Amino acid sequence: MTTKTYLELSQDGGGAHKFYEVTVDGTVVSVRYGRIGAAGQTQTSTFATPDKARAAAAKKIGEKVRKGYAPAVQGGRAPRSVTRRAVVSAPSTARAVAPVLWRFRTGSAAFGIHVDDERCWVGNQAGEVFTLSHTGEVLARFGLPDGVKCLVADDFWIYAGCDDGRVYDLSSKLPFAAYDIAADVDIFWLDIHEGVLNVADRSGRLTVIDHEDEHQWARSGRGEHAWMVRADGTAVYYGDSHGVTAYAPDGGGELWHTGTEGGVLFGWQEDTAVYAGTGRRKVHRLAKKDGRTEAVYTCDSVVYSCATSPGGRFVFAGDGASSVYCFAEDGTRLWKLGTGGGSALSMQYHDERLYLVTTDGSLLCVDASEAAIAAAQQGDVPVAHDVKLAAALPTYAPATTVAAVDAVSVAPAGSIVVECVQEGARTRVHVLTEGYETGWNVQFPRAIREPGARYVVDALHAASGGFYRVRGDIRRLL
Numbered sequence: 001m002t003t004k005t006y007l008e009l010s011q012d013g014g015g016a017h018k019f020y021e022v023t024v025d026g027t028v029v030s031v032r033y034g035r036i037g038a039a040g041q042t043q044t045s046t047f048a049t050p051d052k053a054r055a056a057a058a059k060k061i062g063e064k065v066r067k068g069y070a071p072a073v074q075g076g077r078a079p080r081s082v083t084r085r086a087v088v089s090a091p092s093t094a095r096a097v098a099p100v101l102w103r104f105r106t107g108s109a110a111f112g113i114h115v116d117d118e119r120c121w122v123g124n125q126a127g128e129v130f131t132l133s134h135t136g137e138v139l140a141r142f143g144l145p146d147g148v149k150c151l152v153a154d155d156f157w158i159y160a161g162c163d164d165g166r167v168y169d170l171s172s173k174l175p176f177a178a179y180d181i182a183a184d185v186d187i188f189w190l191d192i193h194e195g196v197l198n199v200a201d202r203s204g205r206l207t208v209i210d211h212e213d214e215h216q217w218a219r220s221g222r223g224e225h226a227w228m229v230r231a232d233g234t235a236v237y238y239g240d241s242h243g244v245t246a247y248a249p250d251g252g253g254e255l256w257h258t259g260t261e262g263g264v265l266f267g268w269q270e271d272t273a274v275y276a277g278t279g280r281r282k283v284h285r286l287a288k289k290d291g292r293t294e295a296v297y298t299c300d301s302v303v304y305s306c307a308t309s310p311g312g313r314f315v316f317a318g319d320g321a322s323s324v325y326c327f328a329e330d331g332t333r334l335w336k337l338g339t340g341g342g343s344a345l346s347m348q349y350h351d352e353r354l355y356l357v358t359t360d361g362s363l364l365c366v367d368a369s370e371a372a373i374a375a376a377q378q379g380d381v382p383v384a385h386d387v388k389l390a391a392a393l394p395t396y397a398p399a400t401t402v403a404a405v406d407a408v409s410v411a412p413a414g415s416i417v418v419e420c421v422q423e424g425a426r427t428r429v430h431v432l433t434e435g436y437e438t439g440w441n442v443q444f445p446r447a448i449r450e451p452g453a454r455y456v457v458d459a460l461h462a463a464s465g466g467f468y469r470v471r472g473d474i475r476r477l478l
Helices: 050-066 370-377
Strands: 002-010 017-025 028-035 041-046 100-105 110-115 120-124 128-132 138-143 148-154 157-162 166-169 176-180 187-193 196-201 205-209 215-220 228-231 236-240 243-247 254-258 264-269 273-278 282-287 293-298 303-308 314-319 323-328 333-338 344-350 353-358 362-367 385-387 416-423 426-431 441-443 454-463 467-477
Touching (some): 017 050, 110 157, 110 344, 110 353, 110 362, 120 148, 120 362, 128 148, 148 187, 157 187, 187 228, 205 236, 236 264, 243 273, 264 303, 273 303, 282 303, 282 314, 293 314, 333 370
Parallel strands (some): 100 385, 110 148, 441 467
Antiparallel strands (some): 017 028, 028 041, 100 362, 120 128, 128 138, 148 157, 157 166, 166 176, 196 205, 205 215, 228 236, 236 243, 243 254, 273 282, 282 293, 303 314, 314 323, 323 333, 344 353, 353 362, 416 426, 416 454, 426 441
16 A cells, blocks of 8 residues: 655745655655655655554654644645746847857757866756867767756866756766755855855845755845855855855855946956956956955946956956957957857856857857957858757766666775765765775765665765765665
């Protein structure tokens, strides 16, 4: 006999809005949880007898009821709305078009971009993330449960922040949910520094979550619609409708605040400065030390994105009129060119190339060398290569259940064994293999944590915060 208990917790004023469902089928207990209206995550446990399974289920239900959950009818409450940036993209007024080397059309408006020495990443509102070579070959495809807000890197780990309230680690072949953001946080932007997640949201709040996916601190800014958050070891730099504020990374307080001309719509950082693109056609360069305005870069339309070359020697900006700009460090405008593919919602510079993701869902690779730009201003531009998606390219989706993780009976040579350990109300993951700090915790997906279970991973890397990150695939040890 199968029994199912469905509970919801929905608070007024934009608070929690989530569900918790427990199903008992013989000796198997399945728990599904997440935001109301979403598919959620599933954890499955097997017990020795049906009686023990029912007792475990009753304990789980009782814990949730004591926290305010109540029986509900699934589908009775609508899912919380997700805010997407309202974007108007006009044709460019530039006389010349940027020298686009290649274009990849993702099929949906794209915000997420990351470019490193190995590949280019792009994520769109359909929940798709693609990786490409620097020459425009599509290498891999990930299918996430909801639209991608942004892509961020922390060392060589790549994360995608999604509209479902989760942040997915894409560093392995099979992505997993590394962070689960509270249901009352309507994500606008995020950044990760040394495993600490910083989230800016619609209400103008900054939320900070540690590597164990546990809330550390939150602060309300001076405005709302916080589209900028960047972090380093010194501060968290947060931008909203009233300007940019730097907070101490431990939540100890505000370090400085600087007002901007127009609300902040995008942020970038270099070693000593942060850059804020605004709704009033400006990019402000602010000193990280004290928030002092060091330079202002003026565009001809609202600024949707900005980036710099290393050290801030050149500053780039994308506006709402499908144009891209380049400025000298002191604010002198060097050139303005049309993108040929909509307005740039995000961008990144790498090795004399400028990569843009646009309102029409394209990833553009622009030759930003001095020679190529000079030629483009004279009307001499290359014919952009139109990158095609290989029909046979596999799609990698996140694991949401324990069963979705491959199992092995013996740990492969060179792999590392970790174990889920119950510590009070929390399930931690520690390393069993010799040569590692056994007291350190391992950043590990909550969806597959089960007390007593052991897993093998390809590699672990120590983070400066005193924890380990998984590198490679995760498999359950039978």
